[in-house]
Amino acid sequence: MRKARVVLSLAVLILFSVVSSSIAETPGRIISLAPNLTEILFEMGLGSRIVGVTQFCDYPAEAKKKPKVGGMSNPSPEAVVTLKPDLVLMTTDGNPKEFGERFRKLGVKTYLFRAQRLSELPHEIRKLGMALDAKREADALAGRIENTLKKLRDRKIAKPQKVLFIVWPEPLIVAGPDTAIDDSIKLFGHTNIAAGTGISYPKYSLEEIIRQSPDAIFIGMGHAEIKEISQGLLRKLGNVPAVRNHRVFFLSDNLYRLGPRIIKGIQEMAECLK
């Protein structure tokens, strides 16, 4: 009987410590180490809790006013610690792993956002919401993304097209498999001609584009003068159906960040492929 009481009290103690550690206080000072995470936080209405961002976090406009802690691959540990964050948000898609270890050693808590593909985004946003004690906001955002994706997926396309997404024209870097861009192309049943390369962002052969003769070419706006930089490439591809039929589209940077804006990017892409 006595033994049972001891076991019971131990169990209660363990349960209590687990519960209390999981209901840690709401992180009020957050540092975001990736532009897509910054956008997700603002979209969830948590902008006021952000105390630091990277130099690449330029959307929405308020993000630019937040203190900077360096780049995605080289944030300054000193700048991070100085801002006394309750939580540092990192992503598997661009932040080096060593920094997580480094921050933990410095006594800074980190959270790792693991979404790299379109399908993983809603689930990862919900998980993030739990960690930030913002479950309702995260659920709403994730639900919005899921609904839009579902609507887009159900849309009937007249004819599947062969598509190429150019990330940078010189040297020619395109979006290959295992990328959110590839997911977006496939969402409507179209084919990404660079899907078989096995590399996410391969340096692609010009000759192969001519052979594959894509029906539509997208060029991402990674640089303000991308149109000028692409001229030479498009002239060489003059006989490809996409270029001949004026189906070369310059897309905004919406598709580049796995965050709330990617939905807009996919809609833009869908409009072009109509």
Add this chain to the structure above:
Amino acid sequence: MSKVKISILVLSCLCIFFFSLFLTPSVMNPFTLNTLDRDILVSIRLPRLLVAALMGIALGASGAVLQGLLKNPLADPYILGISSGASLSAAMGLVSGIYLFGQFSIPFTAFAGAAVASLMVGAFGWKGGRLLPERLLLAGVGMSFLFYAALMLLISISTHEGMRRAVLWIFGDLSMADWSLIPWGVLFIVAGLGISLSRARALNALMLGDELAHSLGFSVHRERLLLFTSIALMTSASVSLGGTIGFIGLLMPHIVRFMLGSDNRILIPVSALCGGAFLCIADTVGKSVLSPVEIPSGIVTAIIGSPYFLYLLRKKDVLGQ
């Protein structure tokens, strides 16, 4: 040098040219070309092969001249800071967003940077009306470090997403080779090659020492200036055609010296020819191995070139001459 050796060399160069043109990355029958094949051949493979050949020729020849001029077996045309100057200038052009020359912007800014870097290195190597080889070498190394550091600074503070990718271009990329740049490349490279070939005898004399060269009737400082100009012309043109391709400038002259001796009248043209052929091979390998994914030629030249260079290094008779 025997006529047989030269004929074998020229013949193998022609074979390489034919092989790269028709057989990779996919086979084309030159006698039954359809429109698609002809399009690919004329607008992609041929200009690319010509650019590879031109760059290889320029690097091979300027490497041979530079090693003689500096009397240093480890001199590489890039050691003079010409390539890092070109890289820095192209990167600055991209960051400033000035696109005055449309698609020529990057090659043009690269060439301007290479030319300015050559003039600066030349000015530092110049003292009392003479071009001093040791000063030239050290000035080149110093300038390289400076340009390279400035380039890294630009990359690390830039938030341009395109910037990082654009800098890839600098590290050797032939995939964008285009007919429009070839005439300019030919102009500068042929001019440089012409000067260096016509000064080959003088270079032979210079390698024996200044006094001996002087007594043989050569104006030492004038010859040195001409040879330096030829290197600057060829290297600048090659960097602006397709970025920095390592090893050819360093490796080719040694292989040729090993086969044919160090008479510059033979060394310079044969190094040029072998350099051109080697870059064609490297580019062919780079675009075929993982097709349709391409490996930048600069990486392939170094991967093939380095082990061979190390092998040569073990044979002390190559460097000990």
